[in-house]
Amino acid sequence: MAEIEDWQLIRDFQAGKNEAFAVIxxxxxxxxxNLVYGMVxxxxxxxxxxxxxxxxAARKIxxxxxxxxxxxxxxxxxxxxxxxxxxxxxxxxxxxDRQFAGPEDPEKQYMRHEFEVHLRNALSRLAPxxxxxxxxxxxxxxxxxxxxxxxxxxxxxxxxxxxxxRRYLWEDLHRKGLLQRHGPATH
Amino acid sequence: MDQQLTDLMQEELDGxxxxxxRRRLRAAIRQDPRAGVSYEQLRSLFExxxxxxxxxxxxxxxxxxxxxxxxxxxxxxxxxxxPATESWFRRLLPLAAGLALGVLLHSLLVTVTGxxxxxxxxxxxxxxxxxxxxxxxxxxxxSSGDLEGRVRLHAGITxxxxxxxxxxxxxxxxxxxxxxxxxxxxxxxxxSNRLQLAESREDGIHLRVDAPVHLRLDLGREAEAEVVLRLxxxxxxxxxxxTLEWPAGQEIG
Numbered sequence: 517m518a519e520i521e522d523w524q525l526i527r528d529f530q531a532g533k534n535e536a537f538a539v540i541x542x543x544x545x546x547x548x549x550n551l552v553y554g555m556v557x558x559x560x561x562x563x564x565x566x567x568x569x570x571x572x573a574a575r576k577i578x579x580x581x582x583x584x585x586x587x588x589x590x591x592x593x594x595x596x597x598x599x600x601x602x603x604x605x606x607x608x609x610x611x612x613d614r615q616f617a618g619p620e621d622p623e624k625q626y627m628r629h630e631f632e633v634h635l636r637n638a639l640s641r642l643a644p645x646x647x648x649x650x651x652x653x654x655x656x657x658x659x660x661x662x663x664x665x666x667x668x669x670x671x672x673x674x675x676x677x678x679x680x681x682r683r684y685l686w687e688d689l690h691r692k693g694l695l696q697r698h699g700p701a702t703h
Numbered sequence: 704m705d706q707q708l709t710d711l712m713q714e715e716l717d718g719x720x721x722x723x724x725r726r727r728l729r730a731a732i733r734q735d736p737r738a739g740v741s742y743e744q745l746r747s748l749f750e751x752x753x754x755x756x757x758x759x760x761x762x763x764x765x766x767x768x769x770x771x772x773x774x775x776x777x778x779x780x781x782x783x784x785x786p787a788t789e790s791w792f793r794r795l796l797p798l799a800a801g802l803a804l805g806v807l808l809h810s811l812l813v814t815v816t817g818x819x820x821x822x823x824x825x826x827x828x829x830x831x832x833x834x835x836x837x838x839x840x841x842x843x844x845x846s847s848g849d850l851e852g853r854v855r856l857h858a859g860i861t862x863x864x865x866x867x868x869x870x871x872x873x874x875x876x877x878x879x880x881x882x883x884x885x886x887x888x889x890x891x892x893x894x895s896n897r898l899q900l901a902e903s904r905e906d907g908i909h910l911r912v913d914a915p916v917h918l919r920l921d922l923g924r925e926a927e928a929e930v931v932l933r934l935x936x937x938x939x940x941x942x943x944x945x946t947l948e949w950p951a952g953q954e955i956g
Binding site: 534537538541542545546549550553554559562563566567570571574631632635636650653654655657660675678679682683685686689690695 | 745751753765
């Protein structure tokens with residue numbers, strides 16, 4: 517069966533069919549949750565923020581411009597809500613030492629896990645605006661244009677900020693000697 | 704490293720560099736071996752960023768959002784003051800219906816089954832007095848050969864937590880359930896330097912560790928319910944089931 521288009525789901529939801537929003541949720545809860553988790557590095561906060569983001573999306577669905585893509589609109593809400601949250605709490609707790617499933621052998625998984633913790637910590641040290649760009653690019657696989665659409669900034673700004681953020685990240689890891697010690701190229 | 708050059712590298716790694724820029728980049732790398740090293744490091748960083756592990760969203764996220772849309776659940780903690788676990792706990796309230804609310808928590812029953820019964824004493828409840836906002840159990844020491852752990856149960860103003868710390872020389876699987884349902888791991892941290900494997904399955908998260916483990920169970924504000932927690936700790940060759948029963952009537956918060 518063909519997948520129902522986002523615009524159709526939105527129309528159904530606006531017509532009072534809550535189950536249409538359930539489909540939207542199923543479609544986007546994982547990327548949104550992971551984006552938020554990548555930003556806040558805290559599972560409970562990511563859960564609560566994701567709930568808040570989808571609740572807001574449901575409330576404001578009438579404001580969605582159908583000429584844009586739904587994921588861009590959801591990502592924009594997600595980024596804005598998360599940046600507001602981070603600004604409000606100004607929290608930095610380091611990265612949860614959360615474990616992730618993986619098919620690798622234990623030693624390889626351990627190495628990957630260790631580097632990932634360092635990487636997430638380095639990401640946490642970046643200004644949230646840079647962090648958001650990097651996560652959208654690498655974690656969500658967005659193009660410059662899509663990021664531009666999500667954040668409402670010109671593509672040239674996306675590029676320059678993305679480059680700056682990644683350079684800071686690279687320099688941070690480099691200073692700590694982590695690129696040589698743990699980088700995937702050395703595995 | 705020259706910023707223009709790193710920008711070229713980034714553009715190339717993003718797949719957005721045009722031919723002219725690519726030629727400049729190649730020439731720069733040919734001229735300076737350090738540029739080549741930097742390029743490789745950047746490439747590794749890009750790969751690592753793109754392969755960051757994904758986390759499973761909470762199982763009840765969808766339910767909570769939809770309930771909120773129907774007006775059944777207020778907005779989440781991040782936006783309002785309602786505990787995020789309220790809807791989760793609501794489902795437990797029927798359990799409490801038949802239980803006497805006035806009965807004070809007077810003991811913690813700890814039973815152990817499985818091969819090699821463990822000699823455990825009952826837990827001790829600390830008086831949650833005015834100066835002591837947390838009710839807590841004395842740490843329990845569970846030991847069975849290569850298995851050693853501590854179990855603590857305490858309740859805060861808005862949450863109760865079951866914390867389990869386990870130290871073991873051998874691999875363990877830990878499976879925490881609530882009333883037959885999977886318990887969500889709301890917060891989880893683990894000393895990683897001896898991690899072996901973590902698996903997420905449909906019936907719960909199974910962790911294999913040989914390092915200290917810290918689990919937290921958020922019980923929410925409304926905790927007037929019988930709580931039976933089953934903590935299964937089983938070394939691969941020597942399964943042990945630890946059952947914690949928390950009698951009804953303890954009001955938290």
